[in-house]
Structures are given as C-alpha cells and as structure tokens.
Amino acid sequence: MVTMIAAAAENNALGKDNDLVWHLPDDFKRFKKLTTGHPIIMGRKTYESFPSPLPNRKHIIITRQENYKACEKCVVVKSLEEALEIAKEDExxxxxxxxxxxxxxxxxxxxxxxxxxxxSFEADAFFPELNLANWELTAEEFHAKDEKHNYAFTYLTYMKKK
Structure with a gap:
C-alpha cells in the first residue's frame, strides 16, 4: 500500500524556498511515528531540506541529476517508477x-x-488538488492552535476508492 504523507495549507501550499512555512511539532511527531521503519520516497530538493537523513528509514531520492551523491545509505533513482520498484518489498x-x-x-x-x-500561505510548492470523488475520508482529527502551534490543523486520512 503506497501512502502519501503531507502537510498542506487550505490553498495546498507545502512550502517556500525549500522550507516549510509553519512549524507544527505534533505533526513532526506523527510523521516520525508513521514513517519510521518504512522507505520514504522523495525528490532531491526535499532530501536537501533535511538537516541530516532521518533515522530508521530507507531514503529513496528521485533526481534527474547525473552522479548525484546523497547519504551512504540513501538510494538515488531517476524515476518514481524505479523508486516504487525498490520500495515494493515494504508493505x-x-x-x-x-x-x-x-x-x-x-x-x-x-x-x-x-x-x-x-x-493560506505564499508558497512555491503545492500539494496536488484531490478529486474527492476518488477518495474516501476514513479518519479526521482536529487540533486547535495552542502555545506550540501557531495554526490549527486537522489530520485527514483518505483511502482510494476501489
């Protein structure tokens, strides 16, 4: 089961200048909890936005750059299809x-x-618009703005309709 994980604003903004435009500690914890032990597939710019490779996850980096060098344990590929092929042994x-x-x-x-x-945020990277006719919302959990989080946010889990 291929899972996409993202934090996106109401206008689908993801980030600007290769960085997030918000800081949500609880979302970072959730990301870590869900992805630890699984391969993570990303573009080169996303990989380069990390201060260091994330522990306990196989990093599969997609880039068109020839001879791109990443961390020792990272796998560098040229296409999403190649990345998915490498990651297919994981559930x-x-x-x-x-x-x-x-x-x-x-x-x-x-x-x-x-x-x-x-x-809504100014951004240069955006999450794709979802056609909700193809997706079923299976979980929803709201979190209010608080002293650690400058913005309210909602965790949404969608499953592709068969």
Missing part, C-alpha cells in the same frame, strides 16, 4: 514530497495521510 512505503513528486505519485497512491493546516 507501506511513504511518498513524502515535494510538490512535483506528489503530483506524479497520485495515480500510484492507495492512502493519503494529510495534515491540513488551517490558513
């Missing part, structure tokens, strides 16, 4: 971005773990 590989990778991965995705950040 739940995660697509973690960025915007272009999400768009390419949508047809291959079975489940979406979306953190909807309540607000």
């Amino acid at each position: 739940q590989p995660f697509i973690i971005g960025g915007g272009e990778i999400y768009k390419q991965a949508l047809p291959f995705t079975d489940k979406i773990e979306l953190t909807r950040v309540h607000g």
Whole structure:
C-alpha cells in the first residue's frame, strides 16, 4: 500500500524556498511515528531540506541529476517508477514530497495521510488538488492552535476508492 504523507495549507501550499512555512511539532511527531521503519520516497530538493537523513528509514531520492551523491545509505533513482520498484518489498512505503513528486505519485497512491493546516500561505510548492470523488475520508482529527502551534490543523486520512 503506497501512502502519501503531507502537510498542506487550505490553498495546498507545502512550502517556500525549500522550507516549510509553519512549524507544527505534533505533526513532526506523527510523521516520525508513521514513517519510521518504512522507505520514504522523495525528490532531491526535499532530501536537501533535511538537516541530516532521518533515522530508521530507507531514503529513496528521485533526481534527474547525473552522479548525484546523497547519504551512504540513501538510494538515488531517476524515476518514481524505479523508486516504487525498490520500495515494493515494504508493505507501506511513504511518498513524502515535494510538490512535483506528489503530483506524479497520485495515480500510484492507495492512502493519503494529510495534515491540513488551517490558513493560506505564499508558497512555491503545492500539494496536488484531490478529486474527492476518488477518495474516501476514513479518519479526521482536529487540533486547535495552542502555545506550540501557531495554526490549527486537522489530520485527514483518505483511502482510494476501489
């Protein structure tokens, strides 16, 4: 089951200048809990936005750059299809971005773990528009703005309709 995981604003903004435009500690914890032990598939710019590779996850990085060098344990591939082939031994590989990778991965995705950040933001990377006729909302959990979170957000879990 290929799972896409993202935090996107109400206008589908993901980030700007290769960084997030919000800081949600509880969402980082959820991301870690869900993805640990599974391959994470990402574009080169998403990989480069990390201060260091994320522990206990196989990093599969998609890039068109020839001879791209990533961390020792990282796998560098040229296409989403190649990334999915490498990750297929795992029961739940995660697509973690960025915007272009999400768009390419949508047809291959079975489940979406979306953190909807309540607000609109200026961005240069966006989550693809979902055709909700193709997806069933199976879980929803609202979190209010608080001292650690400058924005309210909702965890949404979608399953692709058969």
